[in-house]
Amino acid sequence: MLTPQIFYSNLIPNFEIQSDDILIFDQKLSSFYSDFIAQFPLKFGVSGGEANKEFSVANELIKWTVQNARIARPRFIAFGGGSVGDLVGFVASIYKRGSPYISIPSTWLSAIDSAHGGKTALNVAGVKNVVGTFYPPQSIYLSKIILESLPKEFEFDCWSELIKIGLIDSETLFQELLTDNLETWKILPKAIEAKYRIVKLDPYEQNGQRRVLNLGHTIGHVIEAGTSLSHGKSIGYGLQFALYLSQKYGYLQKPLKIPKLPSLEELKSVLRQISNTRELLNQDKKNVGHDCYFVFVKKPGDVVTAKISLAQLHDEIQLLCESK
Numbered sequence: 397m398l399t400p401q402i403f404y405s406n407l408i409p410n411f412e413i414q415s416d417d418i419l420i421f422d423q424k425l426s427s428f429y430s431d432f433i434a435q436f437p438l439k440f441g442v443s444g445g446e447a448n449k450e451f452s453v454a455n456e457l458i459k460w461t462v463q464n465a466r467i468a469r470p471r472f473i474a475f476g477g478g479s480v481g482d483l484v485g486f487v488a489s490i491y492k493r494g495s496p497y498i499s500i501p502s503t504w505l506s507a508i509d510s511a512h513g514g515k516t517a518l519n520v521a522g523v524k525n526v527v528g529t530f531y532p533p534q535s536i537y538l539s540k541i542i543l544e545s546l547p548k549e550f551e552f553d554c555w556s557e558l559i560k561i562g563l564i565d566s567e568t569l570f571q572e573l574l575t576d577n578l579e580t581w582k583i584l585p586k587a588i589e590a591k592y593r594i595v596k597l598d599p600y601e602q603n604g605q606r607r608v609l610n611l612g613h614t615i616g617h618v619i620e621a622g623t624s625l626s627h628g629k630s631i632g633y634g635l636q637f638a639l640y641l642s643q644k645y646g647y648l649q650k651p652l653k654i655p656k657l658p659s660l661e662e663l664k665s666v667l668r669q670i671s672n673t674r675e676l677l678n679q680d681k682k683n684v685g686h687d688c689y690f691v692f693v694k695k696p697g698d699v700v701t702a703k704i705s706l707a708q709l710h711d712e713i714q715l716l717c718e719s720k
């Protein structure tokens with residue numbers, strides 16, 4: 397898998413736009429970045445969020461491209477959050493069996509996580525990321541002005557993905573992430589490099605080494621699907637569960653206090669609200685038969701995966717919910 401070139405800039409991305417480029421942009425960005433968007437002669441607006449990640453939208457985009465493209469394999473430019481990246485990456489990967497693609501993430505979550513690693517995805521029948529390909533963009537343009545103009549809650553929301561990568565990577569990155577008044581833009585390159593260090597070991601998820609990136613996500617996804625909490629907040633709860641189980645199973649020798657994570661009491665109260673935990677656990681596409689690979693923390697910079705049955709994991713959730 398090709399590793400994309402990553403460009404960081406304080407301003408709006410400034411690359412040579414070709415007359416045959418196709419910009420696919422989140423329409424919410426139109427009013428803020430009208431001058432940038434206007435530079436593209438060929439453009440296709442989409443609504444932000446999960447509604448983008450549907451076959452019907454991919455089909456519309458492909459049809460529109462067939463009718464409007466000026467060259468056989470146009471360059472697709474995705475401008476938006478993770479949902480736009482997942483859609484455009486998918487379409488680029490199948491259009492004429494692969495067309496060039498550039499990513500301009502417009503949310504912290506996409507800048508830190510979803511733009512990197514080459515995964516594209518569509519949802520089917522209300523189930524997330526059922527269909528997808530591995531297809532990284534050629535280049536990724538990260539812009540400080542775009543990211544820092546986002547409402548603060550977007551930044552808080554991506555914090556759990558940052559702390560996840562710190563826990564996996566090293567004590568040094570983990571400690572840096574815990575410093576007061578952390579500037580997300582400044583830590584971004586280190587967090588992204590840490591993710592690529594893992595992705596490169598297992599770019600197509602074939603040898604298991606990439607599984608560690610799932611830290612906090614097994615229970616995080618259950619919470620995301622079973623409540624109205626955002627992805628970022630749900631992963632925060634999922635990380636707390638991973639720390640709890642790591643300590644209970646003897647991987648983590650002493651409690652690891654991470655101030656911004658939800659507490660164990662808060663985790664219990666969220667899990668108690670979900671009535672169909674078993675079904676949601678069973679839906680995870682990373683399951684292997686009736687088991688999953690759970691990511692445990694030994695210490696920051698040292699995480700391990702171990703197979704655990706979904707039934708056992710379900711029992712652990714129940715025990716935690718019933719505990720005082």
Ligand SMILES: NC(=O)c1ccc[n+]([C@@H]2O[C@H](COP(=O)([O-])OP(=O)(O)OC[C@H]3O[C@@H](n4cnc5c(N)ncnc54)[C@H](O)[C@@H]3O)[C@@H](O)[C@H]2O)c1
Binds near residue numbers: 444479504512516525
């Ligand atoms: N491919 C991967 O590896 C990967 C990894 C993690 C998450 N994801 C996917 O990413 C998606 C979530 O990412 P996201 O939160 O970036 O998603 P998003 O694209 O759904 O954006 C979230 C919301 O923010 C709005 N928005 C986007 N940019 C904005 C801006 N600059 N200012 C104001 N509003 C803006 C959008 O219109 C939308 O309402 C999910 O679909 C998830 O499955 C993919």
